[in-house]
Amino acid sequence: MAASVEHDSLESMEAPQTAVEVEETKTFKDLGVTDVLCEACDQLGWTKPTKIQIEAIPLALQGRDIIGLAETGSGKTGAFALPILNALLETPQRLFALVLTPTRELAFQISEQFEALGSSIGVQCAVIVGGIDSMSQSLALAKKPHIVIATPGRLIDHLENTKGFNLRALKYLVMDEADRILNMDFETEVDKILKVIPRDRKTFLFSATMTKKVQKLQRAALKNPVKCAVSSKYQTVEKLQQYYLFIPSKFKDTYLVYILNELAGNSFMIFCSTCNNTQRTALLLRNLGFTAIPLHGQMSQSKRLGSLNKFKAKARSILLATDVASRGLDIPHVDVVVNFDIPTHSKDYIHRVGRTARAGRSGKAITFVTQYDVELFQRIEHLIGKKLPVFPTQDDEVMMLTERVTEAQRFARMELREHGEKKKRSREDVGDNDDTEGAIGVRNKVAGGKMKKRKGR
Template structure:
């Protein structure tokens, strides 16, 4: 294996070559120019030449360094638009990334008439994908599970495949797709050219490259990871199930102007924005499904203060430059340090100070350590704002609203009405004022106290789960105190299918848009498996998961409604816990007044 270290993202060396110097198709170059690309990034400058020469490549670089263009440019430069069978296959770990890569291919091939790019991924109707395959597609971008499904059905013919890309290979293996990836590599022609891109180089990736790549060129790019000194970086440890309540408390006690809350998926942007609005906060989602006009309206509302909170994915936030952003919240922790740096760079603009907050579940502490190591800057841990903190802020805002209204020109009119009512009904003025305040605050103004410490589970407190503790939790199965949060589901694959917990998590997470924090205990039996998932899975998610396949076998997900002793036996067998804390508890919900251009919480449960 030939090893090359490309210059880092902030190195002047990366500016010494232009796209025109790389010698690829002029029509692709024209499209890149129109998109706004000026000079290649380090990974592009180092990777494109060997790929154009037909060499296999292992590219080690973080997300956000331009890997998609690094493999898309050589593929499009050699594509034969007259062929009907797929010539290139790009495997991606998630449907979000598959769509992102497909969109990029569409832009880069704008001046290549006849190029057809087809994304195939779980959660989308087979009919749409089958129609696209019948019409013929030059480039297939897909998730491993769905690609395997089409191969098993005989609807995807890779007999003329010339180029295979493994994008985010380490993430695919982490999600349990190792077996699917190896099968695709083994079942396609040995003469194909392979490019493997990964943020890290674990032993499994090394073995994969050694077994299936032919004398590859290894290219490593040192990512730029510096963070601005004017950004305060903090983290809060909180379980996945309690993140919404934790965010609500933070929003109640933090003074902010405008905020971006980052999540991983498009569906999560809509869901979280809706739940924040239901708590009285002016939040809106921004994602890749928005048409351009709607996106522009949303950003303009964010700029002028009509909206204060944007819930966004990494892709949707690209190019967003708003000076009034005072806070960035990583609601879902990014899996790579480059994304973290890009996210928090949205605040602290124009010489202002900025604030970055990262939510970390106990099982994600390794990602926190990776961020701290890469940025060479420790993040300060904060505790979950207490009930007393939240209530103090509500009382202060209530007093502030009284002070503001005392200066109103309409005060005399309402004073007369109140005095008349008090005299007519023989009621104290203070009682009348309290009744009016009760009407505007809907009764639940102050939060209830937290449960006693012994009954509390992971409410943002310090880490009680070191590695040993977490392993013990995994061994003994589900923890108590979940209440109605989790339920046991049955899937129709088991030991006879050689299924592993990682494969189950990868397939279900990818098809259902779930995260690792949504998984509890997994017990693998001979003919089936039991998986703990959120009890409130929506109808659309359930429908998508019923048709999900693992190793080509439909899992037929359904609730396990057996007797309690049957369900409790899920604690035995092969498996482990995949989630964070599961307990509920009463947390503050926003509501109430609009002050200073944003709604502030004023209602508790």
């Protein structure tokens, strides 16, 4: 009974309690994290805990199951990694924790944080995701790492086919971006995983939004959980300047080029709705001399990580992405987000624009609205509860770009066509093993071949 009372009081006092705690609690040590891990936080430059960490860590250390409602960039990886490492120090054990994530990039990112936090205590992680050779993963699992970070599909694969690998001794399960794991139709995989891990475990479920599917999963997977919410209902950050542009769809490319010129010197993340459009737009911009790189589900794993690292290292200032990339990726500096294709789910708008104006910096988000997108745009405005202003443009200046853009579009189409033919030939020779986010066995090789020649000229 006492536990449920504590739970209720937490729920009811949620907002004021957080405020008080933020005032009082200044360090990870105050939250109950052991000294070794506090030092690791210092080395990573984590001077003080974020809101979600202040709420979740003490409860996790008490052994409670947790539902964390927090957006990307809120420090939620630390909120589950620190309690898990803390517990691992107390009772060292192999195959101690499993973290499920929707995408491979996020899995690698979480693994990096675990390894950085646990470097002084020798924590070993294995990342088990699609698009990477199964055999080497089986070998990594045979060494029985402490932490397994996986996408559900590939993990099931190993649970069924890798001899000697099981999770029967597992102590912690984390589902990060649970809403997205479920939206990507991994429900059956998650159910299978829940069946083969111990009932007697601690479970942390993190999600940016509380959907019906997430509530159902919560009932199936968590015992008497405590809710830690830090994001209020779908708000977008105050320092974010949001605009829209109403334009005929045939002029989208031209307006994009105009905006990139107008706001030159900033880093951009441009969202497209399909892999194909991401690729086409990247080629178009490269033909016009912009340093643009694509990131989407049809690229092989190594290419995706390569793209991401170039952008992170500021070697490229424009990243074009599908929604694959829009959530959970730790991309530190984006000054401007452009919704080149409006998101079909209004909640995705929140996640996309969440790439900018992070950690107290300001940022811009510009959404292109064509004659076909009006209803979707109204839904977005309704969701965030504000009317967006128009981004100011000089239409005569925009129209002066038309000729150059049309020429670049022609080149981009030709390159895509050539690339498509090359791909057909190579697919007959080679089977493809990409399995994340609907990659339909298509590998993008645009970065090679013709593009390189073009630069050399």
